[in-house]
Amino acid sequence: MRVTGVRQWIADFGFYNAIYVRIETDEGVVGEAEVAMRRRTRSVAALIEELSEYLIGRDPTRIEQHAERMYRDAFLGGTLLTIGISAIDQALWDLNGRALGVPVHRLLGGKFRDRVPVYTHAKAGGSPEELAAEIRDRVDRGFTAVKTTLPGFYEKVTSVKHDRPALIPARQTETELLPTWTFKVIAEYFAAAREAVGPDVHLMLDCHGRLNVANAIRLCEALAPYDLTFIEEPVPADRVDWMLEVSRRSTTPIAAGERWGNHFASAPFIGAHAVAVVQPDVGICGGITAARKIATCAEVHGLSIAFHNPFGPLQSAATWQLAATLPNLLISESMITPAQMQYWERYTEDPPRVENGEWVVTDAPGLGPRLRVEEIVKHPFKPELDRGGTR
Template identity: 45%
Template sequence: MNITKLETRMIGLGFRNCIVVEVHTDAGIVGYGETVLKRRSKTVEQNIHELGRYLLGKDPLRIEDHHEKMYRDSFWVGGPLHGSAISAVDVALWDIKGKAHNAPIYKLLGGPTRDRIPVYCHCPAGDSPPEFAANLLRCKEWGYFAAKTTLPLFYGGRAPAADEGYSGARGTISATWRETEWLPTNTFERIAEFFMAGREAVGGDFEIAVDCHGRLSPADAIQLCENLAPYKLMFIEEPTPPEDPAALREVTSRSVTRIAAGERLASIYEVRPFLEARSLALLQVDLANCGGITGGKKIAALAESHYVSLCPHNPNGPLATAAAVQLLSAIPNCFMLEMIGSPEDLELHRRMAPNALQVENGYLKLPTLPGLGVEPAAGCEKEFPYQPFEGWR
């Protein structure tokens, strides 16, 4: 079996563009993969086609060989722009392998370690503690037992529904505020009021997490952790900028709450210094950016050797979600999977891929179809055309 053609589709699904790759073979098997890299979708799509020049005529089942060559022979190794293209192609190759062997991917990775994957959903903070409490209750009504918000005051103010994305609108703190600039001393007390209201609303058995998007200095992040400690959060995500494991280690060493990070790390080589520095408790690499299933499997094993759980970043589409489930179901150190999770977003998943995985009582069941188990609908790129996105920190 050899690869005959590689094609891409750009699908503007809600607030993100899902870049879908199709790898065709002379055996009639087609493999699908997906990546998402907001604000750089066109760049990643072009990189996928550049990888396609290498893949044409090759055996699609030699996945490890292809993965190493796509990474190493680029010369300019590393980074999310290249990692995202490799990720989409890698997942498509695994999809072909599963279909060729008539088995879900997780059965080719050593078999399942669990029967379902726990999921947390997104919850906008809103512009006041009572609004955040109401939003958390809504997540609980949807059947989830865990939800994550973005850092109140920085994100989450009110906005028209079409403009909210998954964080709500911009908060009262400037979108371009730098982590080295002054913040009012009472900022973290005001943020804590949101979590006091949220905890009182949902009780102690509902998990709450917060994503800081790397907005704080170590000193400010430590203050945040101290102020949020009474509210027993599941984790505090990316409190400091993503470049420096030592800075993150400062926070981790002072926090009683788990520190999570890693969504912007695109290879096992970028992950390694954070694990060696004991900078985090939860590793959040995104399988759509870190080298796909092949890269994710290696990263998961390295994390396991440091007693770190995998909790993948995944505000993505249905194919990327399925890829994450395939990997998480075949490793011992699965913590939880991120999803936007709203009824509206799950409906978008179904419209893009009719057999998309669906959340039931806060869990995703393992797919049973061969390969990835999820395929995009024919012509869905016409229903959901490409959208140019800009953003902020």
């Protein structure tokens, strides 16, 4: 079997663009995948096109060899490259599963669990009562784990929604020393949330790397009574020394990893125990191949995995196929909302289903879902207005 072509489409996904990839072979077997980002979509599409040239005529069963060559032969690395590799790698795993008639989790060594726990999101809102109501709503929908953003920081943050008509200057606080009352107010939000849902619901906070070390430590101290499962990216994700200092001073587990890139980029953070929870993204780090290595590295160091995955159906399927095989899985992210599900249903056949906060592992060949290209082409790329970016 040889690769004869690689096709890709960019589709509007509401608040970002998704790239869908299909690898074709001379035996008629195909593999499909998805990657998504809120910026630089066309740059990644160009990378995928270049990587595709390497793949033509090659044996699609040599997944490890292709992952190594695509990364090593690029000379210059970086996360844009690994996002491109992620698309090809996921599609190769899907193709091999389809060729053999088995799910990807079987190729990865089989299921460690029959259900993959996932968490959903809640808006922080404008008051403690609003956050409590948001989280209560998610629990009423069947979720047992909910993550929110840093209360009070996002009304001034540049929107990354690509169809927004205007931009608002972002607030960056890495060099600010925030007043003590800031953390008391944030603590009030989580006190209300914890009271609303009780002790058994997992609560998580994503800071998106907006704080410096001093502020992050004070935040962790303020939130300690409310038993958060983890605090994500309290400081910039690329600062291993900052992350390590916060981890050492916090009784709440610190999480990061979505922006580190592949296993080589993740190794310094894991080796230093800069976090307790590692968050690889199968669509960013280099695909299933690289994410599996990150997970194994984390396991060796006694660290948990909580996959970053706020994107669509195929990337979710790839993430959860791998998650089902891992002994050190804590949980996986999901963006399961009525607004997002319309895209899942529109762009794929048999998208993943989450029931009571869990994905039930399936035995469908490959990743499971199939692309509906006839629908994807009706909703093409939409310009990304936010090119300046925020953390």
